[in-house]
Amino acid sequence: MARISQDEINRVKSTVSLLDWVRGQGYEVKKQGKDYAVLCPFHDEKTPLMMISPAKNVYHCFGCGAKGSVIDWVMKTLSVSFPHAMELLREFAGNPKVAAPAHPAPAAYRSSMNIKRSGMTHLDLEPLCPSDADGQSALQSVVSLYHQNLLNTTEGMKYLEKRGLMHPELVKHFKLGLSTKNLVYRLPAKHTIAGKQIRQTLRNIGVFRESGYEHFAGCLVVPVLDERSQVQELYGRRISPKSEKNQRHWYLPGAHRGVFNLPVFNAASELILCESLIDALTFWVHGFRNVTASFGTNGFTDELLAALKDYSIEKLFIAYDNDEGGNKIAAALAEKLQEDLPQLQLYRVQFPEGMDANEYALKVKPAEQSLDRLLRQAQPMNSSTDLQQQSNVVEQGVDTSLLVVPTPHVNLQSDIDKKPVDDCPLTITETEIKCQLGNRSYRIRGLEKNTSLGQLKINLLVQVGDMSKDGRYAGAPGGSAPVLLHVDTVDLYQSRQRNSFIQQASVECAMDEKKLKNDLGKLLLKLERLQEENHQKNPRKQG
């Protein structure tokens, strides 16, 4: 089983309430001074001699001598293994109402254990997914579970911290996860038809190996999602220090699929290309959101090449490691790209010798500025042969228009998704601005009234329903759908106003808050740009 760190064990022992758990199992507890008495599940008794101490979060039976922590309690009362108990407790900690195992009374334990023997090994844990799920649904469920693991355990977070990637927005945005080998507890028993079916699916997609071992066990897992959030590839980085000698980088079996951070390709004209996903995440946390990566040294795929072409990327900043391998591959890649995409302007980002983006960002402070400087100093790669000569050249009068600028207001607006917009086309008329995002229609009024760049106060209407072909909303007279809309005046720069708009709109339009939040993030970026343009064009007209 996955090695569970002592920190994690201590955390569960001290934070998951034994008393709540015992109550959740359906025991009657009686307060006695500071402690609680309960009928001992480990010996037959009529007067409760089992005491639970909430202060120490332990139990002790004065009848049979049984004692231990909340973990011991779960293992012994449910006859489950240590990792399984940890899994149950983590789930319970995350959602005590839902996950509390409902075991009625001591006597019923034995019968519940009988049930267990007849095949229900996975008490009370939410199943991974329906056993007849297709590969993509199963992959999505795995990504969700791994994501929860990362949020619920300390080891993954510690690793992120070590790599300078401890950034809640990053974890959420890329659905980062951690495999703790707990998948098996979310599956029907092995010998059942349902159990066999889902295990086969997991083997087919490569999450399970033939042996039934979790392919990414002990890895930080980075999913590669496409524009519709479908999982195309998984990258796993082994995080246990003991495994350093072993292979550290894992992918799903078979050829690589997908392009990392593809949604930004839509709006970006320039991109940073990293050698690894960890490096790309590094740029991202420091505000450079138009970043992608190849899958390791030899992992520049035809799919990535096609994406550069399809999305008409104009400038590519190759931020491969500055070591022998990285330089060689960067040079070869530049040559290939020059041939395949002659319009693409190529630049080499030069880290200090021997370093990659992640190491560099960990060493310099503030990393934003240093990364920015490296991008400014990136050298044109006119041909691969020039690379060696250029590698020592710094400050060669690079045109400032070549800069990859970190996203502005990154701290101010850190709760908003700052990735460059993917598909947020505005229709601008004299009186209003319209925008269709998925099934949401937005109408913006009053942008021109903002007299300074420090505010972005608008009258914002959101309506559910596609704009019909003739430009009317689906809910307009003549349409059959009921009108679900919300309108308010909101300064998009004010997170409180924004959040309140999101909450109310979510209720009135019966919509997911996340979607709305995402939309508002996109609109904010677009309107911000528009406002800046207007301001530059015509500074006096404002106000």
Ligand SMILES: [Zn+2]
């Ligand atoms: Zn006892």
